[in-house]
Amino acid sequence: MSIAKLQTNRGPTREELLARIPDFTAEIAKGAAQRDLDRELPFEAFRLFRELGLGTLRIPVALGGPGGSVTDYIEMIAAIGAADSNVAHALRSHFNYVENVILSEPRERDAGAVDLILAGKLFGGAHTEQGTARPGQVTTTIVRHGETYRLNGRKWYATGTAFADFASFSALDEEGRTVGILLPVEREGIKILDDWDGMGQRLTASGGVLLENVEVFPHEFATRGLDNLVGRHCSTLRQLHLAASAAGAVRNVLTDGLAYVRRQARSAAHSMAETANQDPFVQQVIGEIAANSFAIDTAVAAAAMALDQTVAAFGKGNEAGIEEALVASALATARTQLVLGQLGPRSAERMFELGGGSATSRNNNFDRHWRNIRTVLNHNPLLHKSRVVGDYLLNGTTTHLKEGRVF
Template identity: 65%
Template sequence: MSSPSSAHLDTALQTRTSRETILGRVPEIAAKIAEGASQRDLDRVLPFEAFRLIRQSGLTTLRIPENLGGPGGTVADLVEALCTLAAADSNVAHALRTHFNFTEALVLSPGTEKAGTYLPKILSGAIFGGASAELGTARPGDITATLLRHGDSYRLNGKKYYATGTAFADYAGFGAVDEEGNLRSVLLPVTREGIHILDDWDGMGQRLTASGGVDLVDVEVFEHEINKQVLDGLVGRHTSTLRQLHLAACCAGVVRNVLSDAQEYVRRQARTTRHSHAEKATDDHFVQQITGEIAASAFAIDALIAESARALDRSAEALTSKATNAEELVLESALTTAKTQVVISKLALKAAENLFEVGGGSTTSRKYNFDRHWRNIRTVLTHNPLLHKARVIGDYYLNETTTHLKEGRVF
């Protein structure tokens, strides 16, 4: 698979673009991305053009504060933009997850060498991807990729999977173990010799997120590309919650798309149900009820997503200002997002299923590709065990247990 080159990075982005300008561009970008989205899914065509538009818009810089040269967008701004993109094509929104996670960590660690190195690159239009996970290990999270010294540098070897968005990225992070068995992370340009990004993701949904493998064959790694800094524990927990909310925002966008498809289908093509006395589908009480249920689900999901984003903004502000209640607010945001995920998982899947009730058998035609909505939602929801998430929430409310709420990572 071809990889982007740093030559395309837009130096014009180094001139600050305002928050208002960037957010104002999102609906227009989304409209362009929506064109042909269903056909891309059917034909399995990766959305490289979408990422060119996103780079040019400045959206990838949104969370960088004004005092660091960015537009100063909030988490709420970002999440709403992601919902809008996901309503156009959930693959595109999902594929930006690693980038915004990485950016958030830098923004909340502004005095570090890493932030000083990579924030300017983001402001120039660079997108970040990467992968740590590997297939075939005894347990999820086990790492077999190696980073071994080779003369004055190192060599990275291994195979990664679930490299979501890396095909569209300029830099990618990978986890590996060194000679002493210590876990290391490296951050490399994707054009580095020996990095082979594979188009082998075969999931039933989110087909175009480039979530497949990366072969790492004797990749040269220099000392300065090895991350020796450990994220502050609270910052790591905050970014973990953002990663979870990012997935929820993808589901929210899909449900918006479900509602839009239901409206368009009923108005243009649907027939009344056999038992209806209405003359056209828009007046059919059965169809009206189903459409109303989809609309109500979309409304509820959007409200929950927005509340979770506000909780993350409070968490980010507390971390930035080193507030004494930062721990409390980081925990609150994790709990809020977890509850949101448990609820919207049911609403989103049901909404995608209900789409087939507005028009009967005709809605299953491949030309409409309506099943992609359910496939995409179901695939996003496989990232984390929802039964475990609900149990952790219950344990907190019954016993005030915070163990898993504080660990981040999978939860």
């Protein structure tokens, strides 16, 4: 399938951009199961994503972008996830960066950030470190070196950075303060390691990054903090992005299940049906998976709408209204993750009830769906989430909902 080239005289409208998504997802769905088997990173998918300008979706019209909503963006991620959940997941850092840029005050934006996004540049990053006493602790350092600085350390969970043009990193400065830096990934001394060994989401490039005496210029320091209202919004957005990626994987379970029954599955020896598609138990499993996918999609869409309401509250500038919207969107996203946690893995496991031994063939690679969904769910502590939701409903407690962290 040929993909239309971008117009060069202007950026696409929201409607034009959304219309490009089906062709993109159809293209990257080709060979997705085999790529997972071969552990072939999807560089071509990201080249095409750039070419189509899909990374600009959230840039407002006032800043020269298409003006897509959070709902538009989250549905795009779910659609991409239905084709290849690795690609959907690996875009999370990019859209987190975009959201921070468009909601921050102009003076707090990284120099030229909007123009870079509109030019199709993709953004990754890595902030987590292994071996620290607690999550979030930073040992990477940045020290002055003449007129510039030098960055040294090792980061982990650099999801999507191998496919990106720029990446953000956190480090401790000489006064012990945590600072953010945005650098081109081609900068000398940045070494992206393809060493992610998770059982699922194997193609997200979520391994490590070595930072060895990397030169940093003064203008490459981030000018905004993330422990503010915008940071809290983006924390929730990042979590919903993951949920949308997994929601797409559940859609893929249904698509693969239907194709398998129609193409290959035989009715069981004791079945009264002539063909698998006429077997009432096969029909029951397909119906269950379809209902689970619908429930997950509905929850994801509702949470996206809550995040859009938060964006609207930012536009009004009323801090009390923003605070109320932040809590509501955090709750909606937590509930969505709990629904996904119950129905997602079950759907991927139930898929194997559609056939016999052939359903377990490595050529089909159906187990990738369970591995991918389970890996996404392991990013957030679901037991803690259910407790926080219950504590809020019973006692009105909002402590963890206001932390701006993954709870």
